[in-house]
Amino acid sequence: MIGFNIHRTVYFDNNATTQIRSEVLKDVSYYLKTSYGNPSSVHRPGFKARLILENSRSMVARCLNCKSEEIFFTSGGTEANNLAIQSLCLNSDSKKKHIITTSFEHSSVLDSFDYLHSKGFKVSYLKVNSSGFIDREELKKLLDKNTLLVSIMYANNEVGSIQNIKTISKLVKENGSYFHTDCVQTFGKIPIDLMELFNVDLMSISAHKIHGPKGSGALFVRKGVPLVPLIRGGHQERTIRGGTENLSGIVGFGKAAELICKENVSCSKKYFKFKNRLFSKVKKIVNQVELNGSFTNSLPSTINLYFPGVDNKQLQAYLSINGICTSIGAACSEGENEYSPVLTAMGYSVQRASQSLRISFGRFNKLDEIDYFIKILQRFFEDDEQVNFVNTDFVSDEVLNSEEFFIIDVRWEIERKIFKGFKQAHQFSVLGFRKMLDKIPNDKKIFIYCQNGMNAIFAAFYLKSKGFKDIYVYHFGLTGLRHLIDSDVETKK
Numbered sequence: 155m156i157g158f159n160i161h162r163t164v165y166f167d168n169n170a171t172t173q174i175r176s177e178v179l180k181d182v183s184y185y186l187k188t189s190y191g192n193p194s195s196v197h198r199p200g201f202k203a204r205l206i207l208e209n210s211r212s213m214v215a216r217c218l219n220c221k222s223e224e225i226f227f228t229s230g231g232t233e234a235n236n237l238a239i240q241s242l243c244l245n246s247d248s249k250k251k252h253i254i255t256t257s258f259e260h261s262s263v264l265d266s267f268d269y270l271h272s273k274g275f276k277v278s279y280l281k282v283n284s285s286g287f288i289d290r291e292e293l294k295k296l297l298d299k300n301t302l303l304v305s306i307m308y309a310n311n312e313v314g315s316i317q318n319i320k321t322i323s324k325l326v327k328e329n330g331s332y333f334h335t336d337c338v339q340t341f342g343k344i345p346i347d348l349m350e351l352f353n354v355d356l357m358s359i360s361a362h363k364i365h366g367p368k369g370s371g372a373l374f375v376r377k378g379v380p381l382v383p384l385i386r387g388g389h390q391e392r393t394i395r396g397g398t399e400n401l402s403g404i405v406g407f408g409k410a411a412e413l414i415c416k417e418n419v420s421c422s423k424k425y426f427k428f429k430n431r432l433f434s435k436v437k438k439i440v441n442q443v444e445l446n447g448s449f450t451n452s453l454p455s456t457i458n459l460y461f462p463g464v465d466n467k468q469l470q471a472y473l474s475i476n477g478i479c480t481s482i483g484a485a486c487s488e489g490e491n492e493y494s495p496v497l498t499a500m501g502y503s504v505q506r507a508s509q510s511l512r513i514s515f516g517r518f519n520k521l522d523e524i525d526y527f528i529k530i531l532q533r534f535f536e537d538d539e540q541v542n543f544v545n546t547d548f549v550s551d552e553v554l555n556s557e558e559f560f561i562i563d564v565r566w567e568i569e570r571k572i573f574k575g576f577k578q579a580h581q582f583s584v585l586g587f588r589k590m591l592d593k594i595p596n597d598k599k600i601f602i603y604c605q606n607g608m609n610a611i612f613a614a615f616y617l618k619s620k621g622f623k624d625i626y627v628y629h630f631g632l633t634g635l636r637h638l639i640d641s642d643v644e645t646k647k
């Protein structure tokens with residue numbers, strides 16, 4: 155029988171973001187209270203703020219074994235990636251107009267490459283194999299005298315594969331090109347030494363992936379690499395990034411970096427134990443389960459599993475109503491294309507990508523949470539309490555006007571203001587859903603939808619747990635439908 159556990163949260167989505175740790179929070183709130191100065195001001199509060207800023211810069215630099223002056227604070231990994239790639243290419247005096255990346259980078263890298271393509275750069279995308287690795291021979295073939303920049307992520311956010319950055323960056327430098335690596339998922343998880351990685355020119359990192367605050371990150375820029383600002387209007391960060399510094403965020407970043415870099419080896423051991431236990435136990439429940447990517451040459455804290463025949467939205471929702479937070483990968487576009495583009499870039503089918511789940515650990519996870527996950531997963535497979543997922547074909551006038559169906563719209567109020575729903579639908583509030591149960595007839599089929607699928611899935615599982623039988627969920631939500639049925643779904647002007 156489907157259960158709802160509102161008392162327990164098992165957070166297995168640490169690649170999306172992490173919970174701030176108490177030591178970091180303590181420092182952030184202390185400095186928010188006591189250091190209100192602007193680091194650029196020439197008075198005592200300003201000097202104090204400047205001192206704190208530079209101290210945090212040193213803390214981050216120490217973790218990477220680089221110089222403090224090579225660290226430039228940004229609002230996070232996205233901005234660091236944009237700054238590294240666009241600033242170097244658009245402002246370089248070089249005549250070189252060829253840039254290389256992989257097909258499974260974070261969107262902040264891929265979109266920057268797209269943008270540069272629109273500005274006349276030739277872009278080459280390296281293929282990634284099913285274990286999540288590039289082929290260095292392919293890279294060698296692509297590198298030519300016109301190659302200005304190569305950007306390859308250190309560890310992938312969805313499958314965790316760790317590239318051999320030392321060897322790759324050497325190849326790139328031997329060709330006379332710049333090398334950037336997105337280390338947002340790697341920093342704090344495996345040791346990084348920029349003295350050893352001396353061929354790396356640019357490296358992006360972020361605070362909220364290491365139990366620091368959101369909205370804070372940095373770009374490492376090796377001395378001599380020519381960058382000009384993307385955000386102009388101030389002399390901050392040695393004019394590379396204008397704008398008054400986010401001092402509390404930077405303080406939190408420095409503290410989180412200092413703490414995690416001391417612990418990353420012991421944490422890795424713990425995560426590897428979790429990963430091993432989880433995978434071996436899942437195999438006992440679902441013997442067809444398969445791993446996406448590599449088990450060993452990947453972040454110990456990341457595991458991505460393919461459950462053949464299981465819709466990942468359904469599984470994710472079931473886990474979630476039981477308090478377990480996982481991820482089905484970045485929704486790459488609205489509506490019907492909700493699957494991980496990383497998995498398809500690795501050569502997996504769309505079907506496999508739609509049946510895969512990412513689990514990512516952080517420092518607050520405990521071994522007994524693995525066992526809880528296994529218990530709930532087992533229930534999901536044994537109980538066979540799945541709801542019916544329907545697609546666009548199902549949503550016909552015949553169904554909408556049928557006496558057999560009771561139609562429920564569980565969107566947020568703001569979504570209803572933007573898009574009209576079906577006029578036949580009963581509008582139930584997401585938060586007050588429980589109170590509406592007696593309004594739902596027991597003898598009818600229930601068709602339930604929301605804006606993007608997720609609320610409706612939760613509501614459907616809830617109804618199932620309350621004994622309602624025939625439940626149909628419109629998987630993609632109105633977002634997926636609005637291009638297709640203009641007459642029923644209008645955009646409010």
Ligand SMILES: Cc1ncc(COP(=O)(O)O)c(C=O)c1O
Pocket residue numbers: 169170229230231232233235260262307310311336338339360361362371
């Ligand atoms: C690999 C990678 N790069 C960049 C980012 C963006 O970082 P931020 O959220 O700090 O902008 C993320 C965040 O998910 C990521 O996983």
